[in-house]
Amino acid sequence: MLNLSQINKTDQKLLGRYSTIKNLANRPHYKILNRIIVTFSIFAVLFLFVPWTQNISGSGAVTTLKPNQRPQTIQSLISGRIEKWYVQEGDFVKKGDTILFISEIKEDYLDPNLVQNTKDQMDAKKMSVESYLGKVTTLSSQIQFIENEKKLKLEQARNKIRQSILKVTSDSIDLVAVKTQVKIANTQFNRAVQLNKEGLKPLTDVEEKRLKLQDVDAKIITQENKLLTSKNELINSKVEINRITAEYNEKVAKARSDQFTALSNQFDTKAQVNKLENQYVNYSIRNGMYYIKAPQNGYVNRALQSGIGENIKEGTSIVSIMPSNYDIAVETFITPIDLPLVKRGEKVRVWFDGWPTIVFSGWPDISYGTFGGKIVAVENFISDNGKFRVLIAPDEDEDKWPKQLSIGAGAQTIALLNDVPIWFELWRTLNGFPPNYYNPTTKISKEKK
Structure with a gap:
């Protein structure tokens, strides 16, 4: 109501004779609420100027640092018939141990002499x-x-x-x-x-x-x-x-x-x-290819071919082996817009699936359960998932990564960039701008010297 008419207009002096109306004006919680709102507003304004570390997040999995340390399959170089298995799944084999024996099936090589x-x-x-x-x-x-x-x-x-x-x-x-x-x-x-x-x-x-x-x-x-x-x-x-x-x-x-x-x-x-x-x-x-041997020390993960008397062609995968000795690493994937900001040798924070972790992406000092890493390789060709692959190795200056990690376990990564106020990060995120271009000039110059 706009109270333009004088008809049926309540007189404020008449309301003052009611005790309830008098009590409403004297209640203290309105003042407390106002103070809380003012304090929160001041705290929110100050919070906008708190330093925030820009970062690039990515997700990937645990892998190995060197290609020869990754899970591999053993192929048969010649065609043949499976005659005998010498291992079973889960067995540990040394380099040169016999895995299985195959016999000849091509008529050009059937002569024993x-x-x-x-x-x-x-x-x-x-x-x-x-x-x-x-x-x-x-x-x-x-x-x-x-x-x-x-x-x-x-x-x-x-x-x-x-x-x-x-x-x-x-x-x-x-x-x-x-x-x-x-x-x-x-x-x-x-x-x-x-x-x-x-x-x-x-x-x-x-x-x-x-x-x-x-x-x-x-x-x-x-x-x-x-x-x-x-x-x-x-x-x-x-x-x-x-x-x-x-x-x-x-x-x-x-x-x-x-x-x-x-x-x-x-x-x-x-x-x-x-x-x-x-x-x-x-x-x-x-004649020496009839015995399929292990190329390196490792564990037999899975037999891809089975049975006795089954024919296999040349190049057919027979078993998969996981090397016993390997240097662990993490492969993560970042978006194309973040690729120019990533350089070899930069520090990265990593946390793994299954490990208790508390992560504050903008405050790495407060995060818990993360491990230090260092970028060792950046792939310059886009992957099938539309992102670029980055390989991360453990940082020798920080705590070692858990020994219980298995190849293929999930991992999350954060690459730390510049320190900016929170208001700037909010403004950048709302506008869809990339992080500030970060170039570790000091470190690169030292390495060149």
Whole structure:
């Protein structure tokens, strides 16, 4: 009611005659409530200026620091049939202990003497290589002998040429001498005829000179024939050199052809030996793959294959093993907006599922049951859950993490950033702003120095 009308308006003086109205004005709890409200308002205003530590929260699970310390599965490198198990789930195995035995199922490897037969083939091929090597050496010696014989034959033919040249020279000189004798005999005959006409020489002398001239004429024909024979022998000697060169070149070419054939066969056989050696080593290694062994010390968590006589393919997971010795760590996931604020080496508070914890995210000094950690790796590629993965290791400067932690247990993390007033944090949260960009310049500079 706006009390604009004067009708039915109650007079305040008339209400004062009632005791109840008088008591209402004198009650003290209204003053106390007002004081409480004022005090609370002052406390709320002061509380807004209390320091608050900005932080980045994340959730993850307990894991190991090194990849080789995480749970792993053991695969079979070859196909086979399960024949015998040597362990059961929960057993502790050492590195090299046999887990199970499988038998061969491929027809190419069913021969029990496959390795020995391959070795025999390899040894036979090696002997063949040695035989070809001996043949190559023999042909090399044969070529050397042919070359030596060729040199001797050529030297012999050259000597014969020199002899033929000397004989031609000698016959040429003899021919000149015979021609000189013909001239002398002809002169003597003419002189004897002239003297006979003059009566100074008897006819017998003329006949004697004519007989001598005819004898010398016969000698010159014989000597010319002898000279031509010597020249033919010289030509034959030169032709013999060409024949010897061609003959022995042909012998050398044939020997070299046989040598190259032997070398080709040797290299081909050597390639076959290398192939057989490769097969021999592969078969030997394959025989050792029938026994599936533990790669490191650990506990058999679960048998992924079971039964006897079951066939498995290569690459099939058989059992899972948890290593016995590992360095514990925590993998947590943060939102993409917080990724630039996270750096390697920063301090992080961690608490684990199942451990009594009281956490005040803005006041880490008041929190209870948290453990110190240090960021060792930040993944730069987003995960399937739309967040970035961060790996945290225990902080050596603080208390050790509980030994009872198991791999895969849940964990919560808080990365501490700048100290700001609470009013600023409320304002930032209401507006959806990210925390202040935090860069540990002092620490990084020390590490660089």
